[in-house]
Amino acid sequence: xxxxxxxxxxxxxxxxxxxxxxxxxxxxxxxxxxxxxxxxxxxxxxxxxxxxxxxxxxxxxxxxxxxxxxxxxxxxxxxxxxxxxxxxxxxxxxxxxxxxxxxxxxxxxxxxxxxxxxxxxxxxxxxxxxxxxxxxxxxxxxxxxxxxxxxxxxxxxxxxxxxxxxxxxxxxxxxxxxxxxxxxxxxxxxxxxxxxxxxxxxxxxxxxxxxxxxxxxxxxxxxxxxxxxxxxxxxxxxxxxxxxxxxxxxxxxxxxxxxxxxxxxxxxxxxxxxxxxxxxxxxxxxxxxxx
Amino acid sequence: xxxxxxxxxxxxxxxxxxxxxxxxxxxxxxxxxxxxxxxxxxxxxxxxxxxxxxxxxxxxxxxxxxxxxxxxxxxxxxxxxxxxxxxxxxxxxxxxxxxxxxxxxxxxxxxxxxxxxxxxxxxxxxxxxxxxxxxxxxxxxxxxxxxxxxxxxxxxxxxxxxxxxxxxxxxxxxxxxxxxxxxxxxxxxxxxxxxxxxxxxxxxxxxxxxxxxxxxxxxxxxxxxxxxxxxxxxxxxxxxxxxxxxxxxxxxxxxxxxxxxxxxxxxxxxx
Numbered sequence: 001x002x003x004x005x006x007x008x009x010x011x012x013x014x015x016x017x018x019x020x021x022x023x024x025x026x027x028x029x030x031x032x033x034x035x036x037x038x039x040x041x042x043x044x045x046x047x048x049x050x051x052x053x054x055x056x057x058x059x060x061x062x063x064x065x066x067x068x069x070x071x072x073x074x075x076x077x078x079x080x081x082x083x084x085x086x087x088x089x090x091x092x093x094x095x096x097x098x099x100x101x102x103x104x105x106x107x108x109x110x111x112x113x114x115x116x117x118x119x120x121x122x123x124x125x126x127x128x129x130x131x132x133x134x135x136x137x138x139x140x141x142x143x144x145x146x147x148x149x150x151x152x153x154x155x156x157x158x159x160x161x162x163x164x165x166x167x168x169x170x171x172x173x174x175x176x177x178x179x180x181x182x183x184x185x186x187x188x189x190x191x192x193x194x195x196x197x198x199x200x201x202x203x204x205x206x207x208x209x210x211x212x213x214x215x216x217x218x219x220x221x222x223x224x225x226x227x228x229x230x231x232x233x234x235x236x237x238x239x240x241x242x243x244x245x246x247x248x249x250x251x252x253x254x255x256x257x258x259x260x261x262x263x264x265x266x267x268x269x270x271x272x273x274x275x276x277x278x279x280x281x282x283x284x285x286x287x288x289x290x291x
Numbered sequence: 292x293x294x295x296x297x298x299x300x301x302x303x304x305x306x307x308x309x310x311x312x313x314x315x316x317x318x319x320x321x322x323x324x325x326x327x328x329x330x331x332x333x334x335x336x337x338x339x340x341x342x343x344x345x346x347x348x349x350x351x352x353x354x355x356x357x358x359x360x361x362x363x364x365x366x367x368x369x370x371x372x373x374x375x376x377x378x379x380x381x382x383x384x385x386x387x388x389x390x391x392x393x394x395x396x397x398x399x400x401x402x403x404x405x406x407x408x409x410x411x412x413x414x415x416x417x418x419x420x421x422x423x424x425x426x427x428x429x430x431x432x433x434x435x436x437x438x439x440x441x442x443x444x445x446x447x448x449x450x451x452x453x454x455x456x457x458x459x460x461x462x463x464x465x466x467x468x469x470x471x472x473x474x475x476x477x478x479x480x481x482x483x484x485x486x487x488x489x490x491x492x493x494x495x496x497x498x499x500x501x502x503x504x505x506x507x508x509x510x511x512x513x514x515x516x517x518x519x520x521x522x523x524x525x526x527x528x529x530x531x532x533x534x535x536x537x538x539x540x541x542x543x544x545x546x547x548x549x550x551x552x553x554x555x556x557x558x559x560x561x562x
Contacts, residue, residue: 011380011469015373015396015436022433023399026407026414033409088306091299104548105307108314111544111551113494115512116537119519120313123320123333123526131316131333163310168555175556216401224403227496231516248405253412253501262409269406276401280394 027269034262041256052263063264066244073158073243074222080162082214085169086207090199092170093177103174107167114164118231121160122147147233150240157232157241164228165221169214176210177203216279223271244268317537321345321530328526344527345535348518352532354506355514359493362424362508366431367488373432374439374484375477379469381440382447383455393444399437404497412501424508427499431492438491439484442557446480447473479550486547487554490540511536 034052038044056063088106092099109117124131125146133143146156180203188202204211226245229235235242235250244264252261316333323331324341331338377396381389411430415421420429450473458468499510515536522528544551 008380008384008386008465011376011384011465012392015377015440016392018373018433019396019399019436021414022407022411022430023402026410029410029413030406088303091303094299096299096303102303102307103552104545105310107548107552107555108310108541108544110555111490111540112537113496113512113515113540115494115496115515116533117313119515119529119533120317122519123530124313124316126333126524126526129328129333129526131312134333163313167310171552171555220401220403224405226405230496230500231519245403245405249408249500252409258409265403265405265408268403272401272403276398280398280401 030262030265033259034266036259038259039257052259056263062239062247065239066242066247069154070243076158077161077222078218081165081169081218084166086173088170089173089177092174106170109164110167114227115231117164118228122232125156148237150237153233153237153241157229161228172210172214173207176207180206216275219275220272223268317530317534320526321534323527325525325527344531347528348532348535351518352511352514352535355509355511358508359511362427363492365428366492367485369432370435370439370488371481371484373436375443377440378443378447379473381444396437396440408501422505426502427508430498435488442484443480445557483550483553483557486543486550489543493540
């Protein structure tokens with residue numbers, strides 16, 4: 001029995017140790033540093049209490065803009081990817097020809113690095129020769145300096161991220177729709193449920209777990225959005241697309257405000273926990289029942 | 292009935308155009324000469340195919356390509372191996388608290404990397420790995436464990452327990468059961484995990500940006516972003532560089548898309 005346990009440990013212990021260090025110990029370290037005065041090049045472990053948090057929330061205009069931008073971005077991105085994903089998955093689930101081709105195309109952006117797609121989108125949004133402004137010009141519409149504009153830069157990034165991630169939500173919903181037993185839909189149709197009512201009363205409730213999964217993943221991605229912003233605008237113009245993850249990187253690695261960077265990281269972490277922990281616990285329960 | 296069919300296809304074709312049009316500009320622009328970028332519409336085909344963008348881009352990205360392969364391949368192997376060990380232990384060796392261990396590992400999947408970034412750099416410096424390719428191998432292995440463990444746990448849970456009982460009857464120990472029974476039937480799971488890990492690690496930017504300060508280990512994604520800074524408005528070169536950077540993962544996706552989706556859903560739906 002003891003030998004058995006030892007054998008088991010041999011299989012799982014390396015992973016536990018590595019994840020223990022790289023995830024849990026590192027989180028603890030970051031939380032610890034966020035309560036120090038380490039806002040200098042050299043380590044300073046003197047206790048600062050909640051100072052780093054208080055200054056972020058009280059008189060830091062950049063951080064305030066970051067939160068506003070992040071929570072403006074979030075609903076558009078989350079609802080955009082989820083609604084489009086559900087819609088496309090529904091169409092793909094009607095027994096169309098070339099379904100495999102459409103699925104492959106929709107998911108293609110997910111296989112590409114955000115650095116690559118960010119670079120492509122900067123070119124598409126280019127104000128002098130870019131594809132989008134060329135189109136506007138051809139349609140005799142006023143052109144827009146997308147990424148150079150305070151009001152259009154964030155929408156431009158939202159469109160690019162929806163392009164990148166909609167295939168993901170489409171796949172999640174398609175798997176959910178395929179999981180609905182055909183008899184249930186047939187029975188509902190016999191009972192007179194058609195069109196929108198069929199969707200509202202039967203199909204949408206039946207794919208609820210897909211909705212929860214897609215929601216948690218998209219919210220979580222929004223809260224840590226970094227790569228595509230860094231590549232497309234670096235947070236500009238004038239912080240119009242700045243987000244906590246971008247500020248965290250600048251503060252920690254460019255300005256040596258290590259404790260401040262750590263505090264921003266902890267805030268991103270806590271926001272993520274608020275959506276992920278309830279999800280993990282329900283997912284944990286589900287898997288326990290399955291076993 | 293017929294009209295709704297037509298509308299369905301029209302919408303799907305419109306969606307196809309939306310997802311493909313950036314790639315059209317990627318390819319078309321990469322094949323133009325620099326002068327043609329400024330003299331012709333960005334929508335037009337190149338009047339003559341010009342590879343000068345690729346030549347310049349490749350000069351700037353070559354070392355990044357080598358670097359990316361150098362850390363991606365070992366990190367894929369290590370994380371997939373550890374995930375398969377863990378998935379086996381969690382499904383086929385029943386032990387107390389296995390569900391807690393699973394949640395302990397799974398949590399890492401949703402981790403915002405910002406919260407580990409500073410200690411990661413300090414840790415690599417303190418163990419004298421900062422600037423070494425091993426810093427990236429180790430990092431990508433560590434943060435790959437949650438997803439690979441999940442993929443293998445889901446895969447192994449469908450393997451009948453009778454296979455293992457049969458192994459036990461034959462007197463095989465747990466390690467022999469793993470190597471002789473589980474590994475051979477794991478090939479589909481291994482393919483899913485390898486493709487998923489390869490795509491994620493190759494495409495990663497944040498770890499490369501923080502750990503890849505030296506050109507000798509800097510990933511191709513970071514080099515592409517640097518190229519963007521040094522080749523301002525040279526769109527043929529930038530699109531050629533973007534295309535080259537994307538090529539390995541696009542090829543893998545187009546050949547093995549089925550397995551890529553499984554990795555995506557293995558990490559999503561079954562939570």
